[in-house]
Amino acid sequence: xxxxxxxxGALLLVALILIALGITMGxxxxxxxxDPTPVNVAGIVVDHGDGTVSHVIVPFEEASISGVELxxxxxxxxxxVEFGGMGEGVCAIEATGCDLSACRARLCQTGDPDSAxxxxxxxxxxxxxxxxxxxxxxxxxxDGDVDGWFWTGVAPETPALTLGQIAAESGVDLETYAASGPxxxxxxxxxxxxADDDALGTGSALGGIAVVAGIAVIGGxxxxxxxxxxx
Amino acid sequence: MGADRxxxxxxxxxxxxxxxxxxxGRNPWVLGEVLLIVAIVRAVWxxxxxxxxxxxxxxxxxxxxxxxxxxxxxxxxxxxxxxxELPEGWPIVGGILTANALVYGVLGGIALFTLVLTGLTxxxxxxxxxxxxxxxxxxxxxxVTGSVAWAFLPQTAVAWREIREAQTMRGHRFRGARDFxxxxxxxxxxxxxxxxxxxxxxxxxxFGVSERMGRQPRSRSLDWTFAVGVILxxxxxxxxxxxxxxxxxxxxxxxxxxxxxxxxxxxxFTPAPGSSRTRYRLLAWRSADSLVSVTAxxxxxxxxxxxxxxxxxxxxxxxxxxxxxxxxLPMLLVxxxxxxxxxxxxxxxxx
Numbered sequence: 001x002x003x004x005x006x007x008x009g010a011l012l013l014v015a016l017i018l019i020a021l022g023i024t025m026g027x028x029x030x031x032x033x034x035d036p037t038p039v040n041v042a043g044i045v046v047d048h049g050d051g052t053v054s055h056v057i058v059p060f061e062e063a064s065i066s067g068v069e070l071x072x073x074x075x076x077x078x079x080x081v082e083f084g085g086m087g088e089g090v091c092a093i094e095a096t097g098c099d100l101s102a103c104r105a106r107l108c109q110t111g112d113p114d115s116a117x118x119x120x121x122x123x124x125x126x127x128x129x130x131x132x133x134x135x136x137x138x139x140x141x142x143d144g145d146v147d148g149w150f151w152t153g154v155a156p157e158t159p160a161l162t163l164g165q166i167a168a169e170s171g172v173d174l175e176t177y178a179a180s181g182p183x184x185x186x187x188x189x190x191x192x193x194x195a196d197d198d199a200l201g202t203g204s205a206l207g208g209i210a211v212v213a214g215i216a217v218i219g220g221x222x223x224x225x226x227x228x229x230x231x
Numbered sequence: 232m233g234a235d236r237x238x239x240x241x242x243x244x245x246x247x248x249x250x251x252x253x254x255x256g257r258n259p260w261v262l263g264e265v266l267l268i269v270a271i272v273r274a275v276w277x278x279x280x281x282x283x284x285x286x287x288x289x290x291x292x293x294x295x296x297x298x299x300x301x302x303x304x305x306x307x308x309x310x311x312x313x314x315x316e317l318p319e320g321w322p323i324v325g326g327i328l329t330a331n332a333l334v335y336g337v338l339g340g341i342a343l344f345t346l347v348l349t350g351l352t353x354x355x356x357x358x359x360x361x362x363x364x365x366x367x368x369x370x371x372x373x374x375v376t377g378s379v380a381w382a383f384l385p386q387t388a389v390a391w392r393e394i395r396e397a398q399t400m401r402g403h404r405f406r407g408a409r410d411f412x413x414x415x416x417x418x419x420x421x422x423x424x425x426x427x428x429x430x431x432x433x434x435x436x437x438f439g440v441s442e443r444m445g446r447q448p449r450s451r452s453l454d455w456t457f458a459v460g461v462i463l464x465x466x467x468x469x470x471x472x473x474x475x476x477x478x479x480x481x482x483x484x485x486x487x488x489x490x491x492x493x494x495x496x497x498x499x500f501t502p503a504p505g506s507s508r509t510r511y512r513l514l515a516w517r518s519a520d521s522l523v524s525v526t527a528x529x530x531x532x533x534x535x536x537x538x539x540x541x542x543x544x545x546x547x548x549x550x551x552x553x554x555x556x557x558x559x560l561p562m563l564l565v566x567x568x569x570x571x572x573x574x575x576x577x578x579x580x581x582x
Contacts, residue, residue, distance in 0.1 A: 078309070078551050079309045079310075079550035079551040079553035086495050091550065092548070092551050093551075094552070095552065095554070098548070099257070099335070099546075099548035099549075099550060100307060100335070100548075100550065111473075111482070112475060113519065127254040161450060167366075205555065205558055206561055207558060208558040208563060211261055211564070212264055212267065215264060215267055215271075215570065216267060217269065219268070219275075219570065222570070222576070223275055225576060226274075226275040226276075226573075226576055
């Protein structure tokens, strides 16, 4: 059955209206998706054990994330190793820690039970640092929580900070920060001077090259001499 | 001062000094210098080295180095210098591939290769007969057992090559795994023959003979003293080496002293079994031996001291950030004295 021209025109009009409605509703949905979702904020205290302490404010959108994930999202240089079902172990944060072999063996500890490693603690309800029994891979961090990472072999002695204290120390207004975008960048504030217990000549690379080159020259002469027939 | 041969004890001291920094850290400056020194010493002493059957050790070490680097790059997904990325869904290898892991793998490979190179140099320059004769008689059984075990791999390598050449002369061609059966079977049979011949030779020389068959009856307490002393001595030295590696200096010294004292006690106070040993040519300790030994022990002492007082002299890690390694110029200069064996070498005059 052929449709008449007015009927086709009416159908086209209805289709256009439906398309327009769809676009409008879709745009509304998009606009709805772009509504700022509530941003959760947690804090981290990283004590390097050499006088340097980093305070970090980390935003996240999930209801809760693990301690390792929170640390990873802080943007601090991080080295971890996987221990299968036991989760991840933290070997180094920034320049503090150990290399992979020592980390895989004993999580940076030597045979000395008091030797340093990256201890993971969480701020408890009573304002004290509380060790996490399941480790950083299985812990839960919600809005307002604070994690602590301490490079030490004994229990952390510094008082546990609240997120508000960390924000105040970092000069961050938490309400403004949480509303500053879809997901604001983490804020890191490092204080203290590292103890200069290893004053090597880091700028003496030329000296190192000179020593190795000198040994190569002397070695070449010794090899040449060894090939000469004895008199 | 020059010499065309060095005492085996001097070579052992030098080997210990060359291996110690490799075992304690991964500082590229130290690794490069020690590798250079070992290569120079090998090149200088090559005319008197007998490396028959040893080359395949280096090939295996080189293979392990390459495999180690690839494994490290594919399995360690940490570092600040990302060079590629594999899908996260891939098991084990999925994730970022970093230059940090590449550099760390290369450094580990250099350390491993240098250790093997040093061990091969020592193995080819040391006279096991001389070492056997300078050991206390009480430790002769341990020395014989150790020398037999040490000679196993080189002898097997020589036998492998001889069998392969013989089969090649018969027209055998090696194209796959199945073609190695004509080599493996004679190799196993030859190994059994050699072990039987070795057992007969040791038996004929009275190895392991019971003291009760000798002239003097032997007390059971001395047997127990010897057994406990050997276990305590070797165990103490092993614990000392471990404690030294993990930085527990006090326990390392304590275990070393206990182990050394236990060995000294059994050597001094328990009578040696079997007949006395004689030697046609006496060993001579020369000034070149003293120079090499003293410089080697000095280098070991400095390395251990610096490792305790300034770990960055030896330690280096590429994680989590790839940084320029520290340079400890005094220690690099001290390590240079490990060139002493090359300095004292003088080729023997030929008629």
